[in-house]
Amino acid sequence: MSAPKLLFVAEAVSLAHVARPSVLAHCAVAAGYEVIFASNGQFPVCSASPEWQSYALHSIAPALFLQRLADGQPVYNEAELRAYVDADIRMLEALRPAAIVGDYRLSLSVAARKVGIPLMSIANAHWSPFARDQQMQAPEMAPARYLGYAGLDLVFRAVWPWASLHHCAAMNRVRADYGLPAYRSLREYYCDGDLTLYSDTPALVPTADLPASHRYVGPIVWSPQMTPPDWWGVPAGQGRPLAYITLGSTGSVDLLPAIIDACLAEGMSCLVATAGRSDFRSDSPYVFCAPYLPGSEAAACADVVVCNGGSATVQQALQKGRPVLGICSNLDQVLTMKAMQQAGVGRYFRAGQFSQSRMRQALRDLRDEPALRARALAMVEEFARWDPRVHFPKALAAVLS
Numbered sequence: 001m002s003a004p005k006l007l008f009v010a011e012a013v014s015l016a017h018v019a020r021p022s023v024l025a026h027c028a029v030a031a032g033y034e035v036i037f038a039s040n041g042q043f044p045v046c047s048a049s050p051e052w053q054s055y056a057l058h059s060i061a062p063a064l065f066l067q068r069l070a071d072g073q074p075v076y077n078e079a080e081l082r083a084y085v086d087a088d089i090r091m092l093e094a095l096r097p098a099a100i101v102g103d104y105r106l107s108l109s110v111a112a113r114k115v116g117i118p119l120m121s122i123a124n125a126h127w128s129p130f131a132r133d134q135q136m137q138a139p140e141m142a143p144a145r146y147l148g149y150a151g152l153d154l155v156f157r158a159v160w161p162w163a164s165l166h167h168c169a170a171m172n173r174v175r176a177d178y179g180l181p182a183y184r185s186l187r188e189y190y191c192d193g194d195l196t197l198y199s200d201t202p203a204l205v206p207t208a209d210l211p212a213s214h215r216y217v218g219p220i221v222w223s224p225q226m227t228p229p230d231w232w233g234v235p236a237g238q239g240r241p242l243a244y245i246t247l248g249s250t251g252s253v254d255l256l257p258a259i260i261d262a263c264l265a266e267g268m269s270c271l272v273a274t275a276g277r278s279d280f281r282s283d284s285p286y287v288f289c290a291p292y293l294p295g296s297e298a299a300a301c302a303d304v305v306v307c308n309g310g311s312a313t314v315q316q317a318l319q320k321g322r323p324v325l326g327i328c329s330n331l332d333q334v335l336t337m338k339a340m341q342q343a344g345v346g347r348y349f350r351a352g353q354f355s356q357s358r359m360r361q362a363l364r365d366l367r368d369e370p371a372l373r374a375r376a377l378a379m380v381e382e383f384a385r386w387d388p389r390v391h392f393p394k395a396l397a398a399v400l401s
Contacts, residue, residue, distance in 0.1 A: 007097035012042035013065035019222035121193030125205035218386030223296035244302035252351035262359040309333030321377040
């Protein structure tokens with residue numbers, strides 16, 4: 001009897017949405033499943049593998065995705081969603097997998113129901129309709145210049161129910177044509193699936209009254225397998241606290257020089273991964289730059305991790321027990337770091353709130369507060385309990401039984 005065929009679908013608008021399903025795909029291969037990985041090839045460092053067959057699937061460009069996020073627009077228009085659904089249906093009818101695992105490929109919620117194949121959707125628990133904390137906080141937005149961030153947060157919370165429905169409107173028109181009910185919120189939209197898989201732990205991002213169709217599988221942590229730079233061992237031998245700094249593919253990279261200046265002013269050495277988005281160079285003997293670094297190993301070396309607040313680097317840091325500072329731009333980053341600050345393992349502010357004094361105070365908090373550092377260190381054991389290599393196969397078995 002042949003192994004069940006699983007289709008992993010990555011919406012390649014950011015590295016994280018490709019990295020997470022690639023981690024679970026490797027878990028599935030190890031468990032004996034046949035794997036097909038569908039993506040547009042944007043991030044081959046994690047989407048390509050000799051362990052599976054690849055399927056080419058169109059996605060909008062990451063730059064367009066980021067621009068629409070920054071402008072507060074719906075990420076997809078109706079024409080794009082209809083084209084996505086059509087492409088997804090063709091893919092599912094051609095491949096006929098036993099189950100689908102999708103990451104931010106929102107059109108699958110229509111296509112999978114049309115073709116009749118169970119859908120498992122990867123999401124972060126801060127987007128859950130069952131999240132205990134559902135108070136919104138504004139991302140980086142231009143009106144903050146006039147309203148201030150406290151005023152912006154009040155306005156954002158007031159208009160959020162309308163804005164949430166506005167972001168669902170195009171998809172709801174598509175769903176209506178397929179006889180599917182309308183989403184009532186962005187939380188329902190982002191977390192729709194026959195089984196929703198939360199890439200978090202209950203201690204970090206708690207939920208309440210979670211139904212059987214939603215479950216935690218643990219933080220899905222990915223780090224590139226690569227040879228470290230020649231200077232890799234030098235920073236640890238300098239006798240200074242060490243900051244690992246990466247703003248990833250979606251952070252405010254224009255702040256990088258100022259972030260490094262603040263770390264140097266606090267007497268820290270800096271490991272810097274630019275993600276190929278900056279040609280930053282430093283003459284300081286305490287700054288070590290590369291386009292890419294092995295993130296998990298860099299976090300393990302560091303005393304503090306500084307990032308854009310996205311869950312990918314945040315979880316790399318906490319898996320190694322390191323506190324994290326998020327300098328956030330988009331809403332997902334803000335919600336990620338809001339949960340981390342509430343859990344007592346990190347600090348955050350929005351990119352427009354950056355100042356040398358705010359940055360340096362946050363670094364001191366993360367470096368010097370014993371209770372905060374102890375809570376971050378406790379995450380090593382928490383992440384070990386919530387290992388996706390254990391919990392994802394159980395989820396698969398539940399869907400395929």
